[in-house]
Amino acid sequence: VHILIIGAAGMLGRKITAAILADPTIGGRTVTALSLVDLMAPQAPDWPAGRVSAKAADLGGSAAPAELIEDRPDVIIHLAAVVSADAEVHFDKGYRVNVDGTRALLEAVRQAGDAYCPRLVFASSLAVFGPPFPNRIPDDFAPAPRTSYGTQKVIAELLINDYSRKGMIDGVSLRLPTISIRPGKPNAAASGFFSGIIREPLIGQPAALPVPDTTRHWHASPRSAAGFFLHAAGMHTASLGHRRALNMPGLSATVAEQIEALRAVAGQGAIDLIRPAPDPLVADIVGGWGGDYEASRARALGFTTEGSFEDIIKVHIEDELGGALPRPAAHQAN
Amino acid sequence: VHILIIGAAGMLGRKITAAILADPTIGGRTVTALSLVDLMAPQAPDWPAGRVSAKAADLGGSAAPAELIEDRPDVIIHLAAVVSADAEVHFDKGYRVNVDGTRALLEAVRQAGDAYCPRLVFASSLAVFGPPFPNRIPDDFAPAPRTSYGTQKVIAELLINDYSRKGMIDGVSLRLPTISIRPGKPNAAASGFFSGIIREPLIGQPAALPVPDTTRHWHASPRSAAGFFLHAAGMHTASLGHRRALNMPGLSATVAEQIEALRAVAGQGAIDLIRPAPDPLVADIVGGWGGDYEASRARALGFTTEGSFEDIIKVHIEDELGGALPRPAAHQAN
Numbered sequence: 001v002h003i004l005i006i007g008a009a010g011m012l013g014r015k016i017t018a019a020i021l022a023d024p025t026i027g028g029r030t031v032t033a034l035s036l037v038d039l040m041a042p043q044a045p046d047w048p049a050g051r052v053s054a055k056a057a058d059l060g061g062s063a064a065p066a067e068l069i070e071d072r073p074d075v076i077i078h079l080a081a082v083v084s085a086d087a088e089v090h091f092d093k094g095y096r097v098n099v100d101g102t103r104a105l106l107e108a109v110r111q112a113g114d115a116y117c118p119r120l121v122f123a124s125s126l127a128v129f130g131p132p133f134p135n136r137i138p139d140d141f142a143p144a145p146r147t148s149y150g151t152q153k154v155i156a157e158l159l160i161n162d163y164s165r166k167g168m169i170d171g172v173s174l175r176l177p178t179i180s181i182r183p184g185k186p187n188a189a190a191s192g193f194f195s196g197i198i199r200e201p202l203i204g205q206p207a208a209l210p211v212p213d214t215t216r217h218w219h220a221s222p223r224s225a226a227g228f229f230l231h232a233a234g235m236h237t238a239s240l241g242h243r244r245a246l247n248m249p250g251l252s253a254t255v256a257e258q259i260e261a262l263r264a265v266a267g268q269g270a271i272d273l274i275r276p277a278p279d280p281l282v283a284d285i286v287g288g289w290g291g292d293y294e295a296s297r298a299r300a301l302g303f304t305t306e307g308s309f310e311d312i313i314k315v316h317i318e319d320e321l322g323g324a325l326p327r328p329a330a331h332q333a334n
Numbered sequence: 335v336h337i338l339i340i341g342a343a344g345m346l347g348r349k350i351t352a353a354i355l356a357d358p359t360i361g362g363r364t365v366t367a368l369s370l371v372d373l374m375a376p377q378a379p380d381w382p383a384g385r386v387s388a389k390a391a392d393l394g395g396s397a398a399p400a401e402l403i404e405d406r407p408d409v410i411i412h413l414a415a416v417v418s419a420d421a422e423v424h425f426d427k428g429y430r431v432n433v434d435g436t437r438a439l440l441e442a443v444r445q446a447g448d449a450y451c452p453r454l455v456f457a458s459s460l461a462v463f464g465p466p467f468p469n470r471i472p473d474d475f476a477p478a479p480r481t482s483y484g485t486q487k488v489i490a491e492l493l494i495n496d497y498s499r500k501g502m503i504d505g506v507s508l509r510l511p512t513i514s515i516r517p518g519k520p521n522a523a524a525s526g527f528f529s530g531i532i533r534e535p536l537i538g539q540p541a542a543l544p545v546p547d548t549t550r551h552w553h554a555s556p557r558s559a560a561g562f563f564l565h566a567a568g569m570h571t572a573s574l575g576h577r578r579a580l581n582m583p584g585l586s587a588t589v590a591e592q593i594e595a596l597r598a599v600a601g602q603g604a605i606d607l608i609r610p611a612p613d614p615l616v617a618d619i620v621g622g623w624g625g626d627y628e629a630s631r632a633r634a635l636g637f638t639t640e641g642s643f644e645d646i647i648k649v650h651i652e653d654e655l656g657g658a659l660p661r662p663a664a665h666q667a668n
Contacts, residue, residue, distance in 0.1 A: 091500070130576060142476035144577055151496040155489050161478075162485040166425070242464060243478055
């Protein structure tokens with residue numbers, strides 16, 4: 001199996017790449033080649049067991065998609081996107097990459113001829129939904145995005161459904177939960193604090209909490225998210241029918257529940273590092289997101305994730321902190 | 335008020351034009367100018383009370399949309415489309431007109447500058463939905479189209495929502511029922527018989543019925559459909575929020591109920607002209623359509639339609655047959 005990852009240099013792309021190298025099988029078949037693509041060429045990992053290529057390409061560029069599929073990858077994992085805040089500010093750029101880029105990729109596959117019909121696994125988002133929400137959001141809840149990003153993701157899903165229905169591609173769209181705990185530095189994303197209030201205290205750093213602790217959200221670890229893509233790459237798609245967009249499973253937790261899980265794993269000292277810092281703008285944005293999804297279709301199809309927020313914290317400690325906490329978080333930090 | 339109708343030469347465009355000429359007010363304001371556009375220039379009606387222009391333009395062409403809005407119409411009624419069967423066979427043409435054409439129109443408005451933000455009333459379709467259906471389809475039922483046409487209509491709706499949310503246009507998308515009774519000759523559309531089994535017997539001609547008479551469908555007269563557009567052109571849109579696509583009201587009737595209405599209006603002689611001619615292909619296509627919609631949002635917003643299929647037949651007799659039936663349909667027709 002030859003896998004092409006578009007958007008391979010991002011956090012998720014690197015997690016998926018690492019997961020493939022650690023266990024190079026997809027749906028019971030061996031992965032023998034990996035093509036990594038991003039705006040700047042990703043670092044090509046050392047992989048004696050298979051062939052790796054890494055190159056730079058802009059999915060929004062004119063010739064890019066045809067070149068990317070020149071050697072007919074069996075599986076295309078499509079992560080390339082202009083992210084939410086960026087797409088909201090840069091209207092044209094968002095449509096160019098998130099809609100036109102995806103459509104150009106689908107067209108390149110369609111125009112390739114020789115009955116080429118790869119599996120496409122597309123990174124969609126639960127941002128396709130908008131309020132008002134029921135307490136628990138069912139799988140067939142109608143998309144009503146509140147952002148250009150969410151709009152662009154639904155449009156891409158619709159294109160993938162239609163091209164798949166026509167037999168031009170074999171697509172699956174994964175509507176991802178918020179990835180928690182996101183590794184790395186704090187960032188400016190409105191959702192950043194969901195990771196920050198755990199990630200920073202675990203290493204003895206303070207973290208700001210901009211929303212009430214009753215705020216409920218839908219989480220999956222980076223390890224789970226990588227697993228979603230690899231499961232989708234190998235699964236049978238016949239049972240999907242014409243509805244190829246799936247709400248991915250996650251863990252529904254309030255901020256208070258996140259904090260209790262942190263206490264259980266890292267003690268009161270970690271909790272003391274979380275400082276309430278109400279931010280009405282962030283609270284307003286976050287209030288437009290759903291906090292609990294049924295995701296029963298995806299679970300029935302074999303997608304799995306963590307069962308508790310403690311598990312999510314443990315995954316972070318294993319995958320990002322070498323399996324153990326640094327010295328106990330100090331009360332006097334800052 | 336200056337109204338631009340794109341796709342003005344079609345049945346619906348002509349009905350809307352005639353309705354405006356008969357009563358040139360929109361939302362309490364007087365219509366003073368009418369611009370009619372289609373692939374071939376529509377016939378410009380004689381209208382002493384206002385200014386009429388008629389020209390040819392292809393919405394899928396490159397410069398067309400900017401030219402169409404050069405004199406800044408206050409209301410744009412967008413009916414131009416590659417229809418269902420055509421879009422299913424001619425994949426590129428469908429996307430070019432139904433998606434790219436609509437997007438080009440939105441972009442032309444956005445790029446016009448000077449705070450130009452016209453009302454756009456877009457002809458969408460209940461083909462945005464796909465089975466399985468509940469008995470009665472709620473307003474927030476999730477679009478899951480089974481055709482490229484339906485896909486293209488949802489994409490256009492999403493674009494109109496996003497451009498409206500951004501204040502670039504003031505859009506409303508009308509998901510139209512099947513127009514019954516469609517005037518004119520029988521055509522090859524899978525839905526054609528819903529009109530044919532009434533229209534032909536009313537003038538003493540035989541008509542084929544390809545589906546079981548238990549088949550339930552959602553109807554509105556051409557007069558009602560024209561009324562939907564004129565109501566949407568003048569209504570307040572603030573209460574729509576970010577959900578600017580509306581399921582239009584209609585009349586839910588089984589074929590048997592249609593036939594009983596025909597009997598009440600035109601007698602047994604007309605019924606005898608309907609010949610069962612089962613067609614599994616048509617039955618299969620029609621089976622993929624919903625037959626009953628709540629449409630409560632649209633009704634609350636003031637959209638109205640017929641209350642019985644008899645009323646729909648009477649509208650046809652008034653608007654197409656000069657207000658009276660021709661001589662009683664003869665038993666010996668054929």
